[in-house]
Amino acid sequence: MEKYYHRTACSICGSRNLSLVLDLGQMPLANAFLKKEELFLPEDKFPLCVYFCRDCSSLQLLDIVDPEILFKYYDYLTSASKPLAEHFVWMGKELAEEFVSSQKDLVVEIGGNDGVLLEAIKEKCRVLNIDPAENVAEISRRKGIETISCFFSEGAAEKILSEHGNAKVVVANNVMAHIENLKGIFSGVKKLIGEDGVFVFEVHWVGNLIGEGGFDQIYHEHIFYHSLTVLKHLAESIGLKIFDIKIVPIHGQSMRVFAAKNFEIRSSVDEFLAKEKNLGLDKEETFLAFAQKISDNKKRLIDMLGQIKEEGKMIVGYGAPAKGNTLLNYFQIGHGLLDFLTDTTPLKQGLYSPGMHIPVVSPDKIDEKRPDYFLLLAWNYADAILAKEQKMIEKGSKFIIPVPEAKIL
Numbered sequence: 355m356e357k358y359y360h361r362t363a364c365s366i367c368g369s370r371n372l373s374l375v376l377d378l379g380q381m382p383l384a385n386a387f388l389k390k391e392e393l394f395l396p397e398d399k400f401p402l403c404v405y406f407c408r409d410c411s412s413l414q415l416l417d418i419v420d421p422e423i424l425f426k427y428y429d430y431l432t433s434a435s436k437p438l439a440e441h442f443v444w445m446g447k448e449l450a451e452e453f454v455s456s457q458k459d460l461v462v463e464i465g466g467n468d469g470v471l472l473e474a475i476k477e478k479c480r481v482l483n484i485d486p487a488e489n490v491a492e493i494s495r496r497k498g499i500e501t502i503s504c505f506f507s508e509g510a511a512e513k514i515l516s517e518h519g520n521a522k523v524v525v526a527n528n529v530m531a532h533i534e535n536l537k538g539i540f541s542g543v544k545k546l547i548g549e550d551g552v553f554v555f556e557v558h559w560v561g562n563l564i565g566e567g568g569f570d571q572i573y574h575e576h577i578f579y580h581s582l583t584v585l586k587h588l589a590e591s592i593g594l595k596i597f598d599i600k601i602v603p604i605h606g607q608s609m610r611v612f613a614a615k616n617f618e619i620r621s622s623v624d625e626f627l628a629k630e631k632n633l634g635l636d637k638e639e640t641f642l643a644f645a646q647k648i649s650d651n652k653k654r655l656i657d658m659l660g661q662i663k664e665e666g667k668m669i670v671g672y673g674a675p676a677k678g679n680t681l682l683n684y685f686q687i688g689h690g691l692l693d694f695l696t697d698t699t700p701l702k703q704g705l706y707s708p709g710m711h712i713p714v715v716s717p718d719k720i721d722e723k724r725p726d727y728f729l730l731l732a733w734n735y736a737d738a739i740l741a742k743e744q745k746m747i748e749k750g751s752k753f754i755i756p757v758p759e760a761k762i763l
């Protein structure tokens with residue numbers, strides 16, 4: 355199969371009435387960290403262009419990279435980000451409390467990564483992790499969680515149903531933006547949850563992307579930038595109803611969406627749909643205005659970093675998140691500005707960032723090098739990180755928040 359292909363129709367509604375609202379150019383894959391010996395080899399880059407569908411208002415990529423390339427081996431571990439792990443432990447316990455009534459009940463997680471959520475509830479019910487990344491699935495299995503290393507689909511759902519029975523809960527966190535055939539996912543889940551099960555998923559909210567969040571969450575893994583409005587129509591098209599929604603402070607702001615066949619719809623749904631209408635998420639010009647804000651911020655951040663370097667100061671990247679690579683590559687921030695990136699993920703340490711080839715090192719290097727400034731690439735965990743680095747800050751180190759408008763704290 356080709357490494358990627360270009361769609362000409364909306365993945366949600368099939369319309370060809372699509373408008374290019376943001377072109378970030380040819381970009382490397384955001385999680386394709388490189389070994390030293392790979393630095394001088396050709397590096398895959400793909401068009402990173404965001405389109406607005408004038409018919410269903412969805413925001414999406416049309417250049418679809420082969421999911422086997424993206425997800426069969428994965429550098430990203432939920433457990434490497436303590437605040438995220440704590441969030442999913444809490445989420446697992448909440449869902450078990452609300453929807454699980456027997457140890458025989460089955461909870462299936464699509465894209466459960468290294469098993470953080472399911473591990474928190476595996477004593478309360480049966481659990482099953484479906485994750486395509488073989489290296490990560492192995493970590494999940496070592497936690498005693500039955501893990502099938504495959505892509506979820508209607509076919510996979512039928513196999514799970516025949517071998518495990520209906521699921522009381524299907525969870526899918528930071529997955530529903532990553533899968534081209536969303537109708538197939540919703541249909542598979544509908545089969546799996548039966549008459550009285552629920553589908554609960556968290557996904558980054560497009561209202562945050564264009565507002566307080568950052569454009570850096572745009573990369574090839576994220577085919578969609580979702581609104582509730584679009585998800586509601588999609589779910590209803592295959593016979594599921596979205597009955598509740600909450601905003602959670604994850605990856606900026608994510609939606610936690612609740613869907614089922616027959617649950618009573620709560621007022622949160624209409625309230626949120628009205629909020630999206632007020633934000634103009636159904637208008638092309640909303641996203642064109644967002645694109646302009648990005649180029650304004652590029653100049654601001656580059657000038658800021660250049661000024662700091664002229665003063666002879668050291669700047670390092672704090673965190674080596676996927677989103678950080680969109681920012682670094684689009685803004686062309688390289689080794690001349692950042693000495694290195696620190697990251698708590700062992701799988702990333704000793705590697706180099708895709709595109710800009712900045713070395714990724716353990717956070718232990720921070721004490722050794724005492725940087726003057728940190729470019730907070732993992733800005734979505736700012737509260738936890740600033741609390742953790744209080745001593746460093748008291749000694750004079752400063753943090754730079756890169757998006758939506760670069761600022762020194």
Ligand code: DWN
Pocket residue numbers: 430434435436437438528575605672673674675676677678696697698699732734735738739
């Ligand atoms: O959809 C996805 C999002 C939800 O998660 C995936 N495609 C990949 C991933 O994106 P990301 O890499 O931008 O996610 P995070 O969770 O924002 O990544 C944070 C990075 O920062 C991790 O590599 C861990 C690191 N980190 C750190 O070095 N020190 C995190 C914390 C909290 C820290 O204190």
